[in-house]
Amino acid sequence: MTWVTGADGSPYGVTNLPYGVFRSNGGQPRIGVRIGSWVFDLAGAEAADLVLAAGALCRPTLNDFMALGRPQWTSVRQRITELLTDPAHRAAVEPLLVPLAEVELLLPFEVADYVDFYSSEHHASNVGQIFRPGQPPLLPNWKHLPIGYHGRAGTVVVSGTPVIRPTGQRASAEGPVTGPSVRLDIEAEVGFVVGVPSGLGDRVSVDDFADHVFGVVLVNDWSARDIQAWEYQPLGPFLGKSFATSVSAWVTPLDALADAFVPAPDQDPPVVDYLRDVPHLGLDLRLAVEWNGEQVSEPPFGTMYWTPAQQLAHLTVNGASLRTGDLYASGTVSGPDRSQVGSFLELTWGGAEPVKLGDETRTFLADGDTVIITATAPGPDGTTIALGEVTGTVRPAR
């Protein structure tokens, strides 16, 4: 129970407490935590000695705080919970609550490297069937390692940032043409944010996931399918992805997701040693994709074949170091049914089966379209918590 007005019973109650960075009245960026429809100004709280984090909460991004490590993450969260539940603190804390409606939310952390995986078996199979009909839907390596690649960290943007339709080359019967993408798509994903770094040459074990990963964001990895199809062989996606990747303004700490861990799908064939996680746990995050106000899909994150701990172990098995602010995303989350897919490529089966949105039909994104990805997760005692939404509106090509 919190004394904050309206927060109890909301999906942003005191068991959630995601972190973000906000600005009010054009001021400096400040770290805050969301409670109900308020932002608790943690910079102000640390300045007033209400919470102690070695000054890390008085910085313009979460990076310094995320670098502190799990014991500090947990103790700061405990202290914030105490401040928001014990009425004795109300007088000191209430002046530090800012209405959410009055703040601008900023990119919550400085992104170091951005890696994107491809860990949904349903998504990979759908893409295989659409692009390589009549062939085995999964490539031979897919069940042996979590396929991934590096994306562009510098174009990771916060939820709400407009997405300008990218220009680029695509194939045509008359050879390549250059112009605005005509197959602009989304990818609904879940991203994991690294707090504690690792050294060059070190490997992070599947068992050490929670020592390194601070929390979770929702991700929309906007994708220009026509640009991607023409460019991607043999070195993978490049300009078809690098124009924008949106993340939620709120980072949900792993501590808030303790009740959301569930057994992940069995893996057959068995995986090699460094990928063997016992217990083998995914996260029961229930995503929803809204396209111009209509819900078109409910991707179930719990169906992902590769777990976040396996992804982290794979990412570092070659000795690649981690930095604070590294972001790795799951890849498109798609369940077994058409109503559970995380991309419009799948929803419209390569554009062959348009969907109806109100009075209009769509295959891919039109200028002016807005996509909102949300998610909920089980919280303690049968409650439900919400992850921060990720939204974006498509602007015409320049």
Next chain:
Amino acid sequence: MTWVTGADGSPYGVTNLPYGVFRSNGGQPRIGVRIGSWVFDLAGAEAADLVLAAGALCRPTLNDFMALGRPQWTSVRQRITELLTDPAHRAAVEPLLVPLAEVELLLPFEVADYVDFYSSEHHASNVGQIFRPGQPPLLPNWKHLPIGYHGRAGTVVVSGTPVIRPTGQRASAEGPVTGPSVRLDIEAEVGFVVGVPSGLGDRVSVDDFADHVFGVVLVNDWSARDIQAWEYQPLGPFLGKSFATSVSAWVTPLDALADAFVPAPDQDPPVVDYLRDVPHLGLDLRLAVEWNGEQVSEPPFGTMYWTPAQQLAHLTVNGASLRTGDLYASGTVSGPDRSQVGSFLELTWGGAEPVKLGDETRTFLADGDTVIITATAPGPDGTTIALGEVTGTVRPAR
């Protein structure tokens, strides 16, 4: 003519002046410029008002200086030249010259995003012949756009950093096995360092290359061919590359390379508009690869099919923004002859034709091997300047 002892006539004379970051006696990182076998301490020079750069030379990396832009880059270079040539300044400057042998050289800039291209027609053709014998060596997109992908910025290391042999999965007749890479290779490349950023949604024209790019580094993009071969489909190279990418400690400013621009190879078919650079210029950089003290190859950068201006225009045609510290590398530099290739994959033709090094033979890298990549370029008045070398020694897998 410089008054600095021994610098005239050396490949690091006063027409070269590459920038780096050094540390002496365990002190703080300082920006310096190389002259002969000395480092001119620019942090000390700016602190003494001998050169003015808004404090950017008193920082621990080149990033703030690189962000200032070409007019400031040129005026600072002119001032440094004046200080090192006019004997009137000798008394003030000489105490700021530190013997190169007494300093530790550090990574000269903080890497924002790292992109790797694939722009040598000879290299791409060789790789195609080795991996897809009997098929057309180039894929259909190759002559229409500079193929590229994002690499891991966090594992870009300075020349001299040991390279730990990566562990990972590779294919075998019995299925995938995990272990130290058995086909560890180099890629001799040239990297371009972005100083001036661009906005999200903006495109950088081929004509604006010199407004954004500060200078050039040599790059060794270490590659584990066995890991890469198993993982790379369909999303491109990942762990086969992300364990280490070495760059030279010295960034050669574009201003030092004014005499090195030469016509690039003709492009047929003609390229699309945004890639049309007039004049179409490459750089006459002559690389050399030394393996355990023996020179094994001389890759000619002037033979590259895609120019650095075309690469930059392509990288941003979709509106992807540039940040100060972005690094984009050319891809492996290979000329038409076996004696001009930039990888051991090509030198040994996929490992089928071992090379003799002293009393030993090699296909790929053995533990303890050292590779040094050097390069020279034409300077003014028939002189030759050197780029900073990039070196690395292979350490056993952990």
